[in-house]
Structures are given as C-alpha cells and as structure tokens.
Amino acid sequence: MVVETKEIIKVGIADLKFAKSPEILRTSGLGSCVGVVVYDLSMKIAGMSHVMLPSSSLSKRSDLNQLKYADTAVPLLIDTLIKEGARKYALKAKIAGGAQMFSFSSSNDMLRVGKRNEEAVKVILDQYRVPIISEDVGGNSGRTIEFSLETGMLQVRTVNLGEKQI
Template identity: 60%
Template sequence: MNVIKVGMADLNIAKSPDRIRTTGLGSCVGVVLFDNQNKIGGMAHVMLPDSSLSKGMLNTAKYANTAIPKLIEDMERAGANRRKLIAKLAGGAQMFAFSVASDAMRIGPRNVEACKLALNEARIPILAEDTGGNCGRTIELDSCTGILNIRTVNQGVKEL
C-alpha cells in the first residue's frame, strides 16, 4: 500500500489498496470522489472558488469550477464509472477573523459553496462533509473502503 500525496492546488487518484492524502486544509477544501465498485478514489485540494480569478496560466486543480471536472475526467480514464461516484468534502474553514464583513474575506465558505455547485452540476451526490469552523485539517482516503479520515487540530480523528 502506498500513500499518494496531494499538494495544495493539486489533484490525484488512487486505486485499491493505496491511500490518498492532503494536508494543510484551512480555507481550502479537500474534495474526495470515490467509486466503490471499481475501488478508485480521487482527491482535489481546492484553493479558490472560481477560475475567473486566474491571472496568466491556469492551474486547473486550484479552482473548484475546473478541479472537479478534471478530477472526474482523470478518474474515468483510470476506470471509474462516473455514475457510481460519490463525494465527501472537508475543509473550508474561516481561518482568520476580520473586522470588516467582506464577502471577499469569506474564502473558506465560498470554496465550500463553489465545490457543492460544481458537484451538483456534475450530478455527483455529497454523502458527507466536515466543513467550516476555524481549524486546519488533514484528510486521507482509503481507496479500498471509501472511508475518509479527518484529523483536525485539537479535535482528534473522525471518519466520514
């Protein structure tokens, strides 16, 4: 069994028996897709809600509206069945308190909303989520079982 690492603004896939992990989810959202029949998991570490914010070269994995379609495409290429995919989300914290209640400062909640929109457009159901709050998270998906382990600072480990 290998642990495949996903960096910030990155995405990757894992087939059974491998696991896939990302660390440092603050306002970023970890989007996990899983095909239980074919035992294929995918993960995107989404930093920002929309690629229209991009200047210059586009990193597809950085934005919710481009990362999720790319992850689905990569998983299908690896043998996953799009109609069998389910999603789990983690992250999207509001890491800092701001004196001005500007929508631009709500990066975490906006990332969660954008990921949900992209998954809805792709007709992929969200089975579970651990989003919001103000703590960082590390997530790891077991591509054999589809269980997502979430480690949160000062809150231990939970399974989705």
C-alpha cells in the same frame, strides 16, 4: 504471512492525484482550502483534489494552474476518473476543509474564502450529479484528510479537535 503495505499518495496544495485500492490518498494543510474526494468504491478508484480558490475567473494569469480552482479542478477530477474506468452513475464524493482561518470584522464575503470554496465545490458536484455522502467543513481549524480506497472512509484530523471518520 504476507503483510500488504498501503502506499500513501500525497496530494499537495493546488494538486490532484488518483489512486486504486489498496492505496490511500492524503492531503494536509486544509485551512480555507477544500479537500474533494470523488470515488467509485465498487471499482476501487478515487481521486482527490486540494482546492485553494473558488473560481478561475479571478485569475489574471494566462498560464492558469487548473488544479488551484474549484471550477476547473473538480471537472478535471471527475472527467479523469471516468476515463480511468470509474462509472459516472456510481461516483460519490466526500469533502472536508473550508475553514475560516482568520476573523474579520468586515461582512465582505470576498474575505470568506473557506465558505466560498465549499460552496463552489458543492455547486460543481451538483452540476455533475455527484452526491456528497459526507462532509466536515467550516469551523476555524486546519485539517489533514486521508481517504482509504479499501473502506471508502475519509479520516479527518482536525487541529486541536482530534480525529473522526466520515
């Protein structure tokens, strides 16, 4: 009997990785960050991005880390998937994260990074016409997510709230 081990590909903060079945993509530490999975299930190919901030226009640096921002990381994720053989019309997405990790007495939306990250990711996916099949966003707890290329399921472990599959 041959037991196939499934390699786990870890996606760091402000990082982006790609995988093919039977590999699993995992990222931890999603507080206000948003984990974005874009995949073509029939081709068994996927990518995961760990987005920290909504817009690269906020950066004053010339050596910008494109993987840190929704407006640069998500297009890179989609474009690279297509180059690797995914079919644009078959792409789908799942997202998780975007929590409000701290409570603010101010109504200043600049402080609500989780919500702004979520909204930025959704706008870009919509621009690329990639439908979001499921999401687990908001709240005030951190998450770890794992995407299985075999099943297309995203396992979400939320601090103090247990696990679910979306």
